[in-house]
Amino acid sequence: MKTILITGGAGFIGSHVVREFVLKYPAYKIINLDALTYAGNLENLKDIEDLPNYHFIKADIVDAKQVLEIFEKHQPEGVIHLAAESHVDRSITNPLEFVMTNVIGTVNLLNAAKHSWKGKYEGKRFHHVSTDEVFGALGDEGFFTETTKYDPHSPYSASKASSDHFVRAYHDTYGLPIVLTNCSNNYGPNHFPEKLIPLCIHNILNNKPLPIYGDGKYTRDWLFVIDHAKAIDLVFHEGKNGDSYNVGGFNEWKNIDLVKELCKQMDEKLGRPLGTSEQLITFVKDRPGHDLRYAIDATKMNKELGWKPSVTFEEGLSITIDWFLANQKWLDNVTSGDYQNYYNNQYSH
Ligand SMILES: Cc1cn([C@H]2C[C@H](O)[C@@H](COP(=O)(O)OP(=O)(O)O[C@H]3O[C@H](C)C(=O)[C@H](O)[C@H]3O)O2)c(=O)[nH]c1=O
Structure with missing residues (x-):
C-alpha cells in the first residue's frame, strides 16, 4: 500500500488529479489535504468520495505544526503538491496571501517531508505542480522550454517561481527526491468562474x-485539465529525480x-x-x-514519457x-x- 498526499485536491486541477489517482490506483491510499478556501469545493469529488482508498483532511499548509502532524500520522511516501493561490488578478490586489500559501505553504510541506522521510528516500517523491508563468512573457516568437530562465512578473508568478526554487533547493541541499511540472492554462469541468x-x-x-x-x-496556451492530470501521473511515476517537465497543449x-x-x-x-x-x-x-504571450514546448514530455494531449x-x-x-x-x-x-x-x- 502506498500513501500519497495530494494537496489542493478539492480545487480545479487538484480534483482531477485526485480522481485520476483514486480510480487508477485502488491499492494506493490517496489523502486529499485541502483548506477549502473560496476555490476549493468537495462537490468536485462527489463521485469518488465514498471509495475506500480516498481520504480527506481539511488543513491549511500555512500551518507548519498541523502539516507536520499529518505527515507523522499518515507517513505518505509521495506528495503531489497542487495547493496554491492561483488567480493572477487576486495576486495584484493581495500579494501577501500568495506568499503565505504558495511560498510558506510549500516550504512547510518540504520541511515535513524532509523531517518524516529522515533521509530514507527510497520510494519517496515530492512532485511540485507549477506554472509556465514563472518564465515570464514571450514576444510573438519562441517557446518556453525546461531550461528557459525564470523571469516572473506578477505577484502570483513570483510566488510560484519562489516555490519552484525552494523545491529545487531542498533537492540540491538535502537530497529530497523531487520532480516539477510547469503547465500552461488549464481548462475543463469544475473550473472556477474567475478564470x-x-x-x-x-x-x-x-x-x-x-x-x-x-x-x-x-496569447495563452490551453491544456485540457484531464490531459494535465494524466501528465502528472506520468511524471510522478516515471519522471527523473530532480527534473522538471513542461506540460502544454501545443494550442x-x-x-x-x-x-x-x-x-x-x-x-x-x-x-x-x-x-x-x-x-x-x-x-x-x-x-x-x-x-x-505564454507558449510551452512540451517536447520533453512527449519524447521521454510519451505524453500528448488527447483532445x-x-x-x-x-x-x-x-x-x-x-x-x-x-x-x-x-x-x-x-x-x-x-x-x-x-x-x-
Ligand atoms: C479573467 C479574465 C482574464 N482575461 C485574460 C487574461 C489572460 O491573458 C487570459 C487568461 O486569464 P486567466 O485569469 O484565466 O488565466 P492566466 O492569468 O493566464 O493564468 C492561468 O494560467 C496560468 C498558467 C496559471 O498558472 C494561473 O494559475 C491561471 O490562473 O485572459 C481577460 O481578458 N478577461 C478576464 O475577465
Missing part, C-alpha cells in the same frame, strides 16, 4: 458582459479569438442565432503587468461547455459567494 473560460460561460448564461482585458491580443489562442470560438459554441449549444453571445464582448481596462481544443471546449450546461447548479453555488464583490472592486485600490 477567463468559465467566467465567459457563466456570463453568457446570465447575459452579462464578457470582459476582455486590453486589446484582447494576449495557442489570442484571448479574443478564444472568446469568439467560445461564443460560437455557446450559441450553437443554446440554439441561439450565431453572433448573439459575441455581442456581449466588452473591452475593459487591462490587467497591470499583463504578460503578452483538440475545440473538442475539449465542447466537453467543458457541456459540463457547465449540465451543472448549472454547481455554477450558481460557487458564484453566489463573496468573490463576486471582489470582481466589482477589482483594481480600485
Whole structure:
C-alpha cells in the first residue's frame, strides 16, 4: 500500500488529479489535504468520495505544526503538491496571501517531508505542480522550454517561481527526491468562474458582459485539465529525480479569438442565432503587468514519457461547455459567494 498526499485536491486541477489517482490506483491510499478556501469545493469529488482508498483532511499548509502532524500520522511516501493561490488578478490586489500559501505553504510541506522521510528516500517523491508563468512573457516568437530562465512578473508568478526554487533547493541541499511540472492554462469541468473560460460561460448564461482585458491580443496556451492530470501521473511515476517537465497543449489562442470560438459554441449549444453571445464582448481596462504571450514546448514530455494531449481544443471546449450546461447548479453555488464583490472592486485600490 502506498500513501500519497495530494494537496489542493478539492480545487480545479487538484480534483482531477485526485480522481485520476483514486480510480487508477485502488491499492494506493490517496489523502486529499485541502483548506477549502473560496476555490476549493468537495462537490468536485462527489463521485469518488465514498471509495475506500480516498481520504480527506481539511488543513491549511500555512500551518507548519498541523502539516507536520499529518505527515507523522499518515507517513505518505509521495506528495503531489497542487495547493496554491492561483488567480493572477487576486495576486495584484493581495500579494501577501500568495506568499503565505504558495511560498510558506510549500516550504512547510518540504520541511515535513524532509523531517518524516529522515533521509530514507527510497520510494519517496515530492512532485511540485507549477506554472509556465514563472518564465515570464514571450514576444510573438519562441517557446518556453525546461531550461528557459525564470523571469516572473506578477505577484502570483513570483510566488510560484519562489516555490519552484525552494523545491529545487531542498533537492540540491538535502537530497529530497523531487520532480516539477510547469503547465500552461488549464481548462475543463469544475473550473472556477474567475478564470477567463468559465467566467465567459457563466456570463453568457446570465447575459452579462464578457470582459476582455486590453486589446484582447494576449496569447495563452490551453491544456485540457484531464490531459494535465494524466501528465502528472506520468511524471510522478516515471519522471527523473530532480527534473522538471513542461506540460502544454501545443494550442495557442489570442484571448479574443478564444472568446469568439467560445461564443460560437455557446450559441450553437443554446440554439441561439450565431453572433448573439459575441455581442456581449466588452473591452475593459487591462490587467497591470499583463504578460503578452505564454507558449510551452512540451517536447520533453512527449519524447521521454510519451505524453500528448488527447483532445483538440475545440473538442475539449465542447466537453467543458457541456459540463457547465449540465451543472448549472454547481455554477450558481460557487458564484453566489463573496468573490463576486471582489470582481466589482477589482483594481480600485
Ligand atoms: C479573467 C479574465 C482574464 N482575461 C485574460 C487574461 C489572460 O491573458 C487570459 C487568461 O486569464 P486567466 O485569469 O484565466 O488565466 P492566466 O492569468 O493566464 O493564468 C492561468 O494560467 C496560468 C498558467 C496559471 O498558472 C494561473 O494559475 C491561471 O490562473 O485572459 C481577460 O481578458 N478577461 C478576464 O475577465
